[in-house]
Amino acid sequence: MKLYLKFDSNIALKKIIQEQFDKLQMEYDYLGFAEIEINDSVSSVEIRKLDECLNNYGIQIVENQKSVLVQKIKDTIIEMVYKEEKLPTSNSAYLSDKLKQRYGYLSSVFTEITYTSIENFILLQKAERAKQLISTNEFTFTEIAYTLNYSSVAHFSNQFKGITGITPSSFQRIIKKRRENSTNLK
């Protein structure tokens, strides 16, 4: 039978970090937003070991400052897209506000490190959220468009198609057929 999962990535992250640190018997302090405080005396070898362990879970220790910032920006954006009931009207204002930096600076650092723009990343995340909402089969396209702060279904479809190349209903169909195929295989 089919099980649908809903998960809180933060809790999952915290748990994994806890397990790994406990395994390596390292002390840490979880500061939130994927920021951890560890003892200054921890060696780079141990940090590498930790990195390897965390890599198994797709978690990486981000090294330099800019990378850290980029990671923060990404996390903020993800939170914005997923956590908020309704997306804010101005992304730049929101980010600038949350991260306490000028939007222009954030934008240039992001592009330098990731080779893509913040806008692009936001669009990508919105598309991801849309995909998540569509695959639950609980919402109409109109509801999804509203949640993601689009003025109309047409606007939403347009952008979705722009990012993914396929229409939302096409996506819905594909997901449905993939599910049917995997249940048939069983």
Added chain:
Amino acid sequence: MPKEPIHILLADDDEDDRLFFKEAFEEIKINTRVHMVNDGVELMSHLTNEGNPLPNILFLDLNMPRKTGIDCLLEIKRMAHLKDIAIAIYSTSSSENDIENTFVQGANVYIKKPSDFSMLKKILEQVITVNWQYQTSGLNRDNYFLSL
């Protein structure tokens, strides 16, 4: 973008298309290592050869002799150690129905071979970028679809 080069594998029987592909990646500012095979049979033997590193992304032409792209796709998806490779179908045009069908069969990206070189570069760049996002930013791989 990572320091290590992104491994790209292309399977296409057409010499000119392989040329376009290679030249396009040479002009894209992303650090890539491109390997090419000439048909489906070569592809499968390359992938199953343990000595070869697995690609980050595989570009797969549909119309190949000996073994078609779809056959390769299905075979790859059935192998445990290969099924998580991102697969981009790289083909001349198809109907919407067929495109949807390749997604249903497990492809992640569908690229209609463009008739303009700069367009090709743009598309490939976009694919690599998006693919990188899926590999690093924790995006849901089950929902990884891109049609260009």
Added chain:
Amino acid sequence: MRINPIFKSAIFLKAIFVLSIFMLFYISSVSYKHTKALNESSELLVHSYKIQFQLERVLSMLKDAETGQRGFIITRNPVFLKPYKSVEDQIYASFIKLKALTIVDQQQQANLDSLLKLIYARLDLMELSLEGIRKKTIDENQLNQNLLAGKSVMDNIRIQINKMEDREISYFNEHQKKYETEVIFSPISTFIFAIFSLLVFILSFIKINTDVSVLKKSNTQLMITNESIKHAEIIGEFYTTQWNLATGELTYSDNLYRLLGCEPQSFKPSIESFLEFVHPDDRIIVQEAEDNTKLFGKTLPHFYRVIRADGELRYFMSMGKFISDDKSRMHIGIGKDITSHHLSNVALEERNHELEQSIKELESFNRVASHDLQEPLRKIQTFISRVIEKDKANLSEQGKEYLTKIESSAHKMRILIDDLLLFSRTNKAEKVFEKTDLNKILDSANQELAHEIEQKNAIIQSVQLPVINVITFQIQQLFVNLIGNALKYSKPGIPPEIKIDCEKLAARDYPDFITDTRKKYLKISISDNGMGFDQQYAEKIFILFHRLHNNTEYVGTGIGLSICKKIAENHNGFIIANGKPGIGAIFTVYLPL
């Protein structure tokens, strides 16, 4: 009337018949008894009479003797004694008769004996008197005493005789009474039963008569039917067989023989003789059908070849079933020479197959040609773009211009081939019809056109559409093409308003071109407020590559509506266009449900 069947049933008739027989027996036995009783009565009468006669005779003779004696006593003339002499013998003779007559009656016998004694006593007294007188030994006193004694004996005799006569009379009366009571009842009952029996016989006669005439009628009908069947068999090229399970008798109709190329009834009907005409390879089919008849209770239709007596190969079909009445089970079989039908079927199938092959080849050709044309074309375009990009510096202005024109032509060709490919893919074969929610298809179509819809601020309204059986992608293409057209050909500067309407059509509202009134149709109309078109072109616009505008005004290849028409045809439906220049257009699609 439920009584009727009872009356008509054979058992009832038999019962009535038996009852009548009994009644007849009864009547005849009663008559016989009656007659016998009558005879007895008359015999008894005669008997009584005879006895009475004899007794009276005896008395009379005694009286004669007395008279004679009296005469002699008076006259002393021996002439008067003549009767007296013969009296004794005669009386004795009568007595013998009387004894015989009363032999059954003991009492009378006793009476007779007493009477005889009395008579002998009288005679003795008479003899005594006579003797005395003859011998002159008797005096007057003795004579008077004798005569007085004689008189009293005579009285006794009379009394005795009366007694005997009374006895006979009462006996006779008794018998007569009995006879009378018996006889009163009989005539009436006999009469009644006789009448009843008469009625029954009349009714039976009537019934038998009607039954016979009905039977005659059905017989005639049967004969007519038989004749018609015989002719029907000849005309229809079929035969019939009958197999009586009880008697094992097998009958073949005349036409069976004719169809096998023989004279009617030229050989004895049997499965073996029939099988001789069946093609050796197909004999097992016929044998199996025969064996399975007992299994299934009927003969399933089976096909086999037959080699006629003249050597010609024919195709036959046979089947059969059992019919039964209360007495017996009969198997009736029917077979037909289907050679002409079979051959034309085979020919049709072949032609169909050839056609299908042709179509498949054409479609394949279409698809491959279009697809394979695309590849070189694409390469032309790509290489041109490479040249322009890389060697821009080395090219002359004219060179660049020429290349651009080449690119433009190639581009057009590309679009044309794309459309041709799309058209050739819009076929019916191997496409799956599935239950689809038209609303979802409409949503998908709108999403595909999202860019144009947004760009032109179009408003698309639709009523609730039903769920019907269609080829999902094709209907989506239909919607995309029609709505896309409405968007493309909108009035410049005016936001397009597109309305989609839908209704289930009742047969009486069918337009002329719908001839099959058994099917139900769904009518979908897509209307817009765009530029419209002249109604005279309403049919032309569906023709492949036909356009009402040239390429500089509106981009297009003129294939969109042809594809729509093909899609409608794939669903056994229709598409109609209505246009008013400057006002708008309505495209109506009819899809069977």
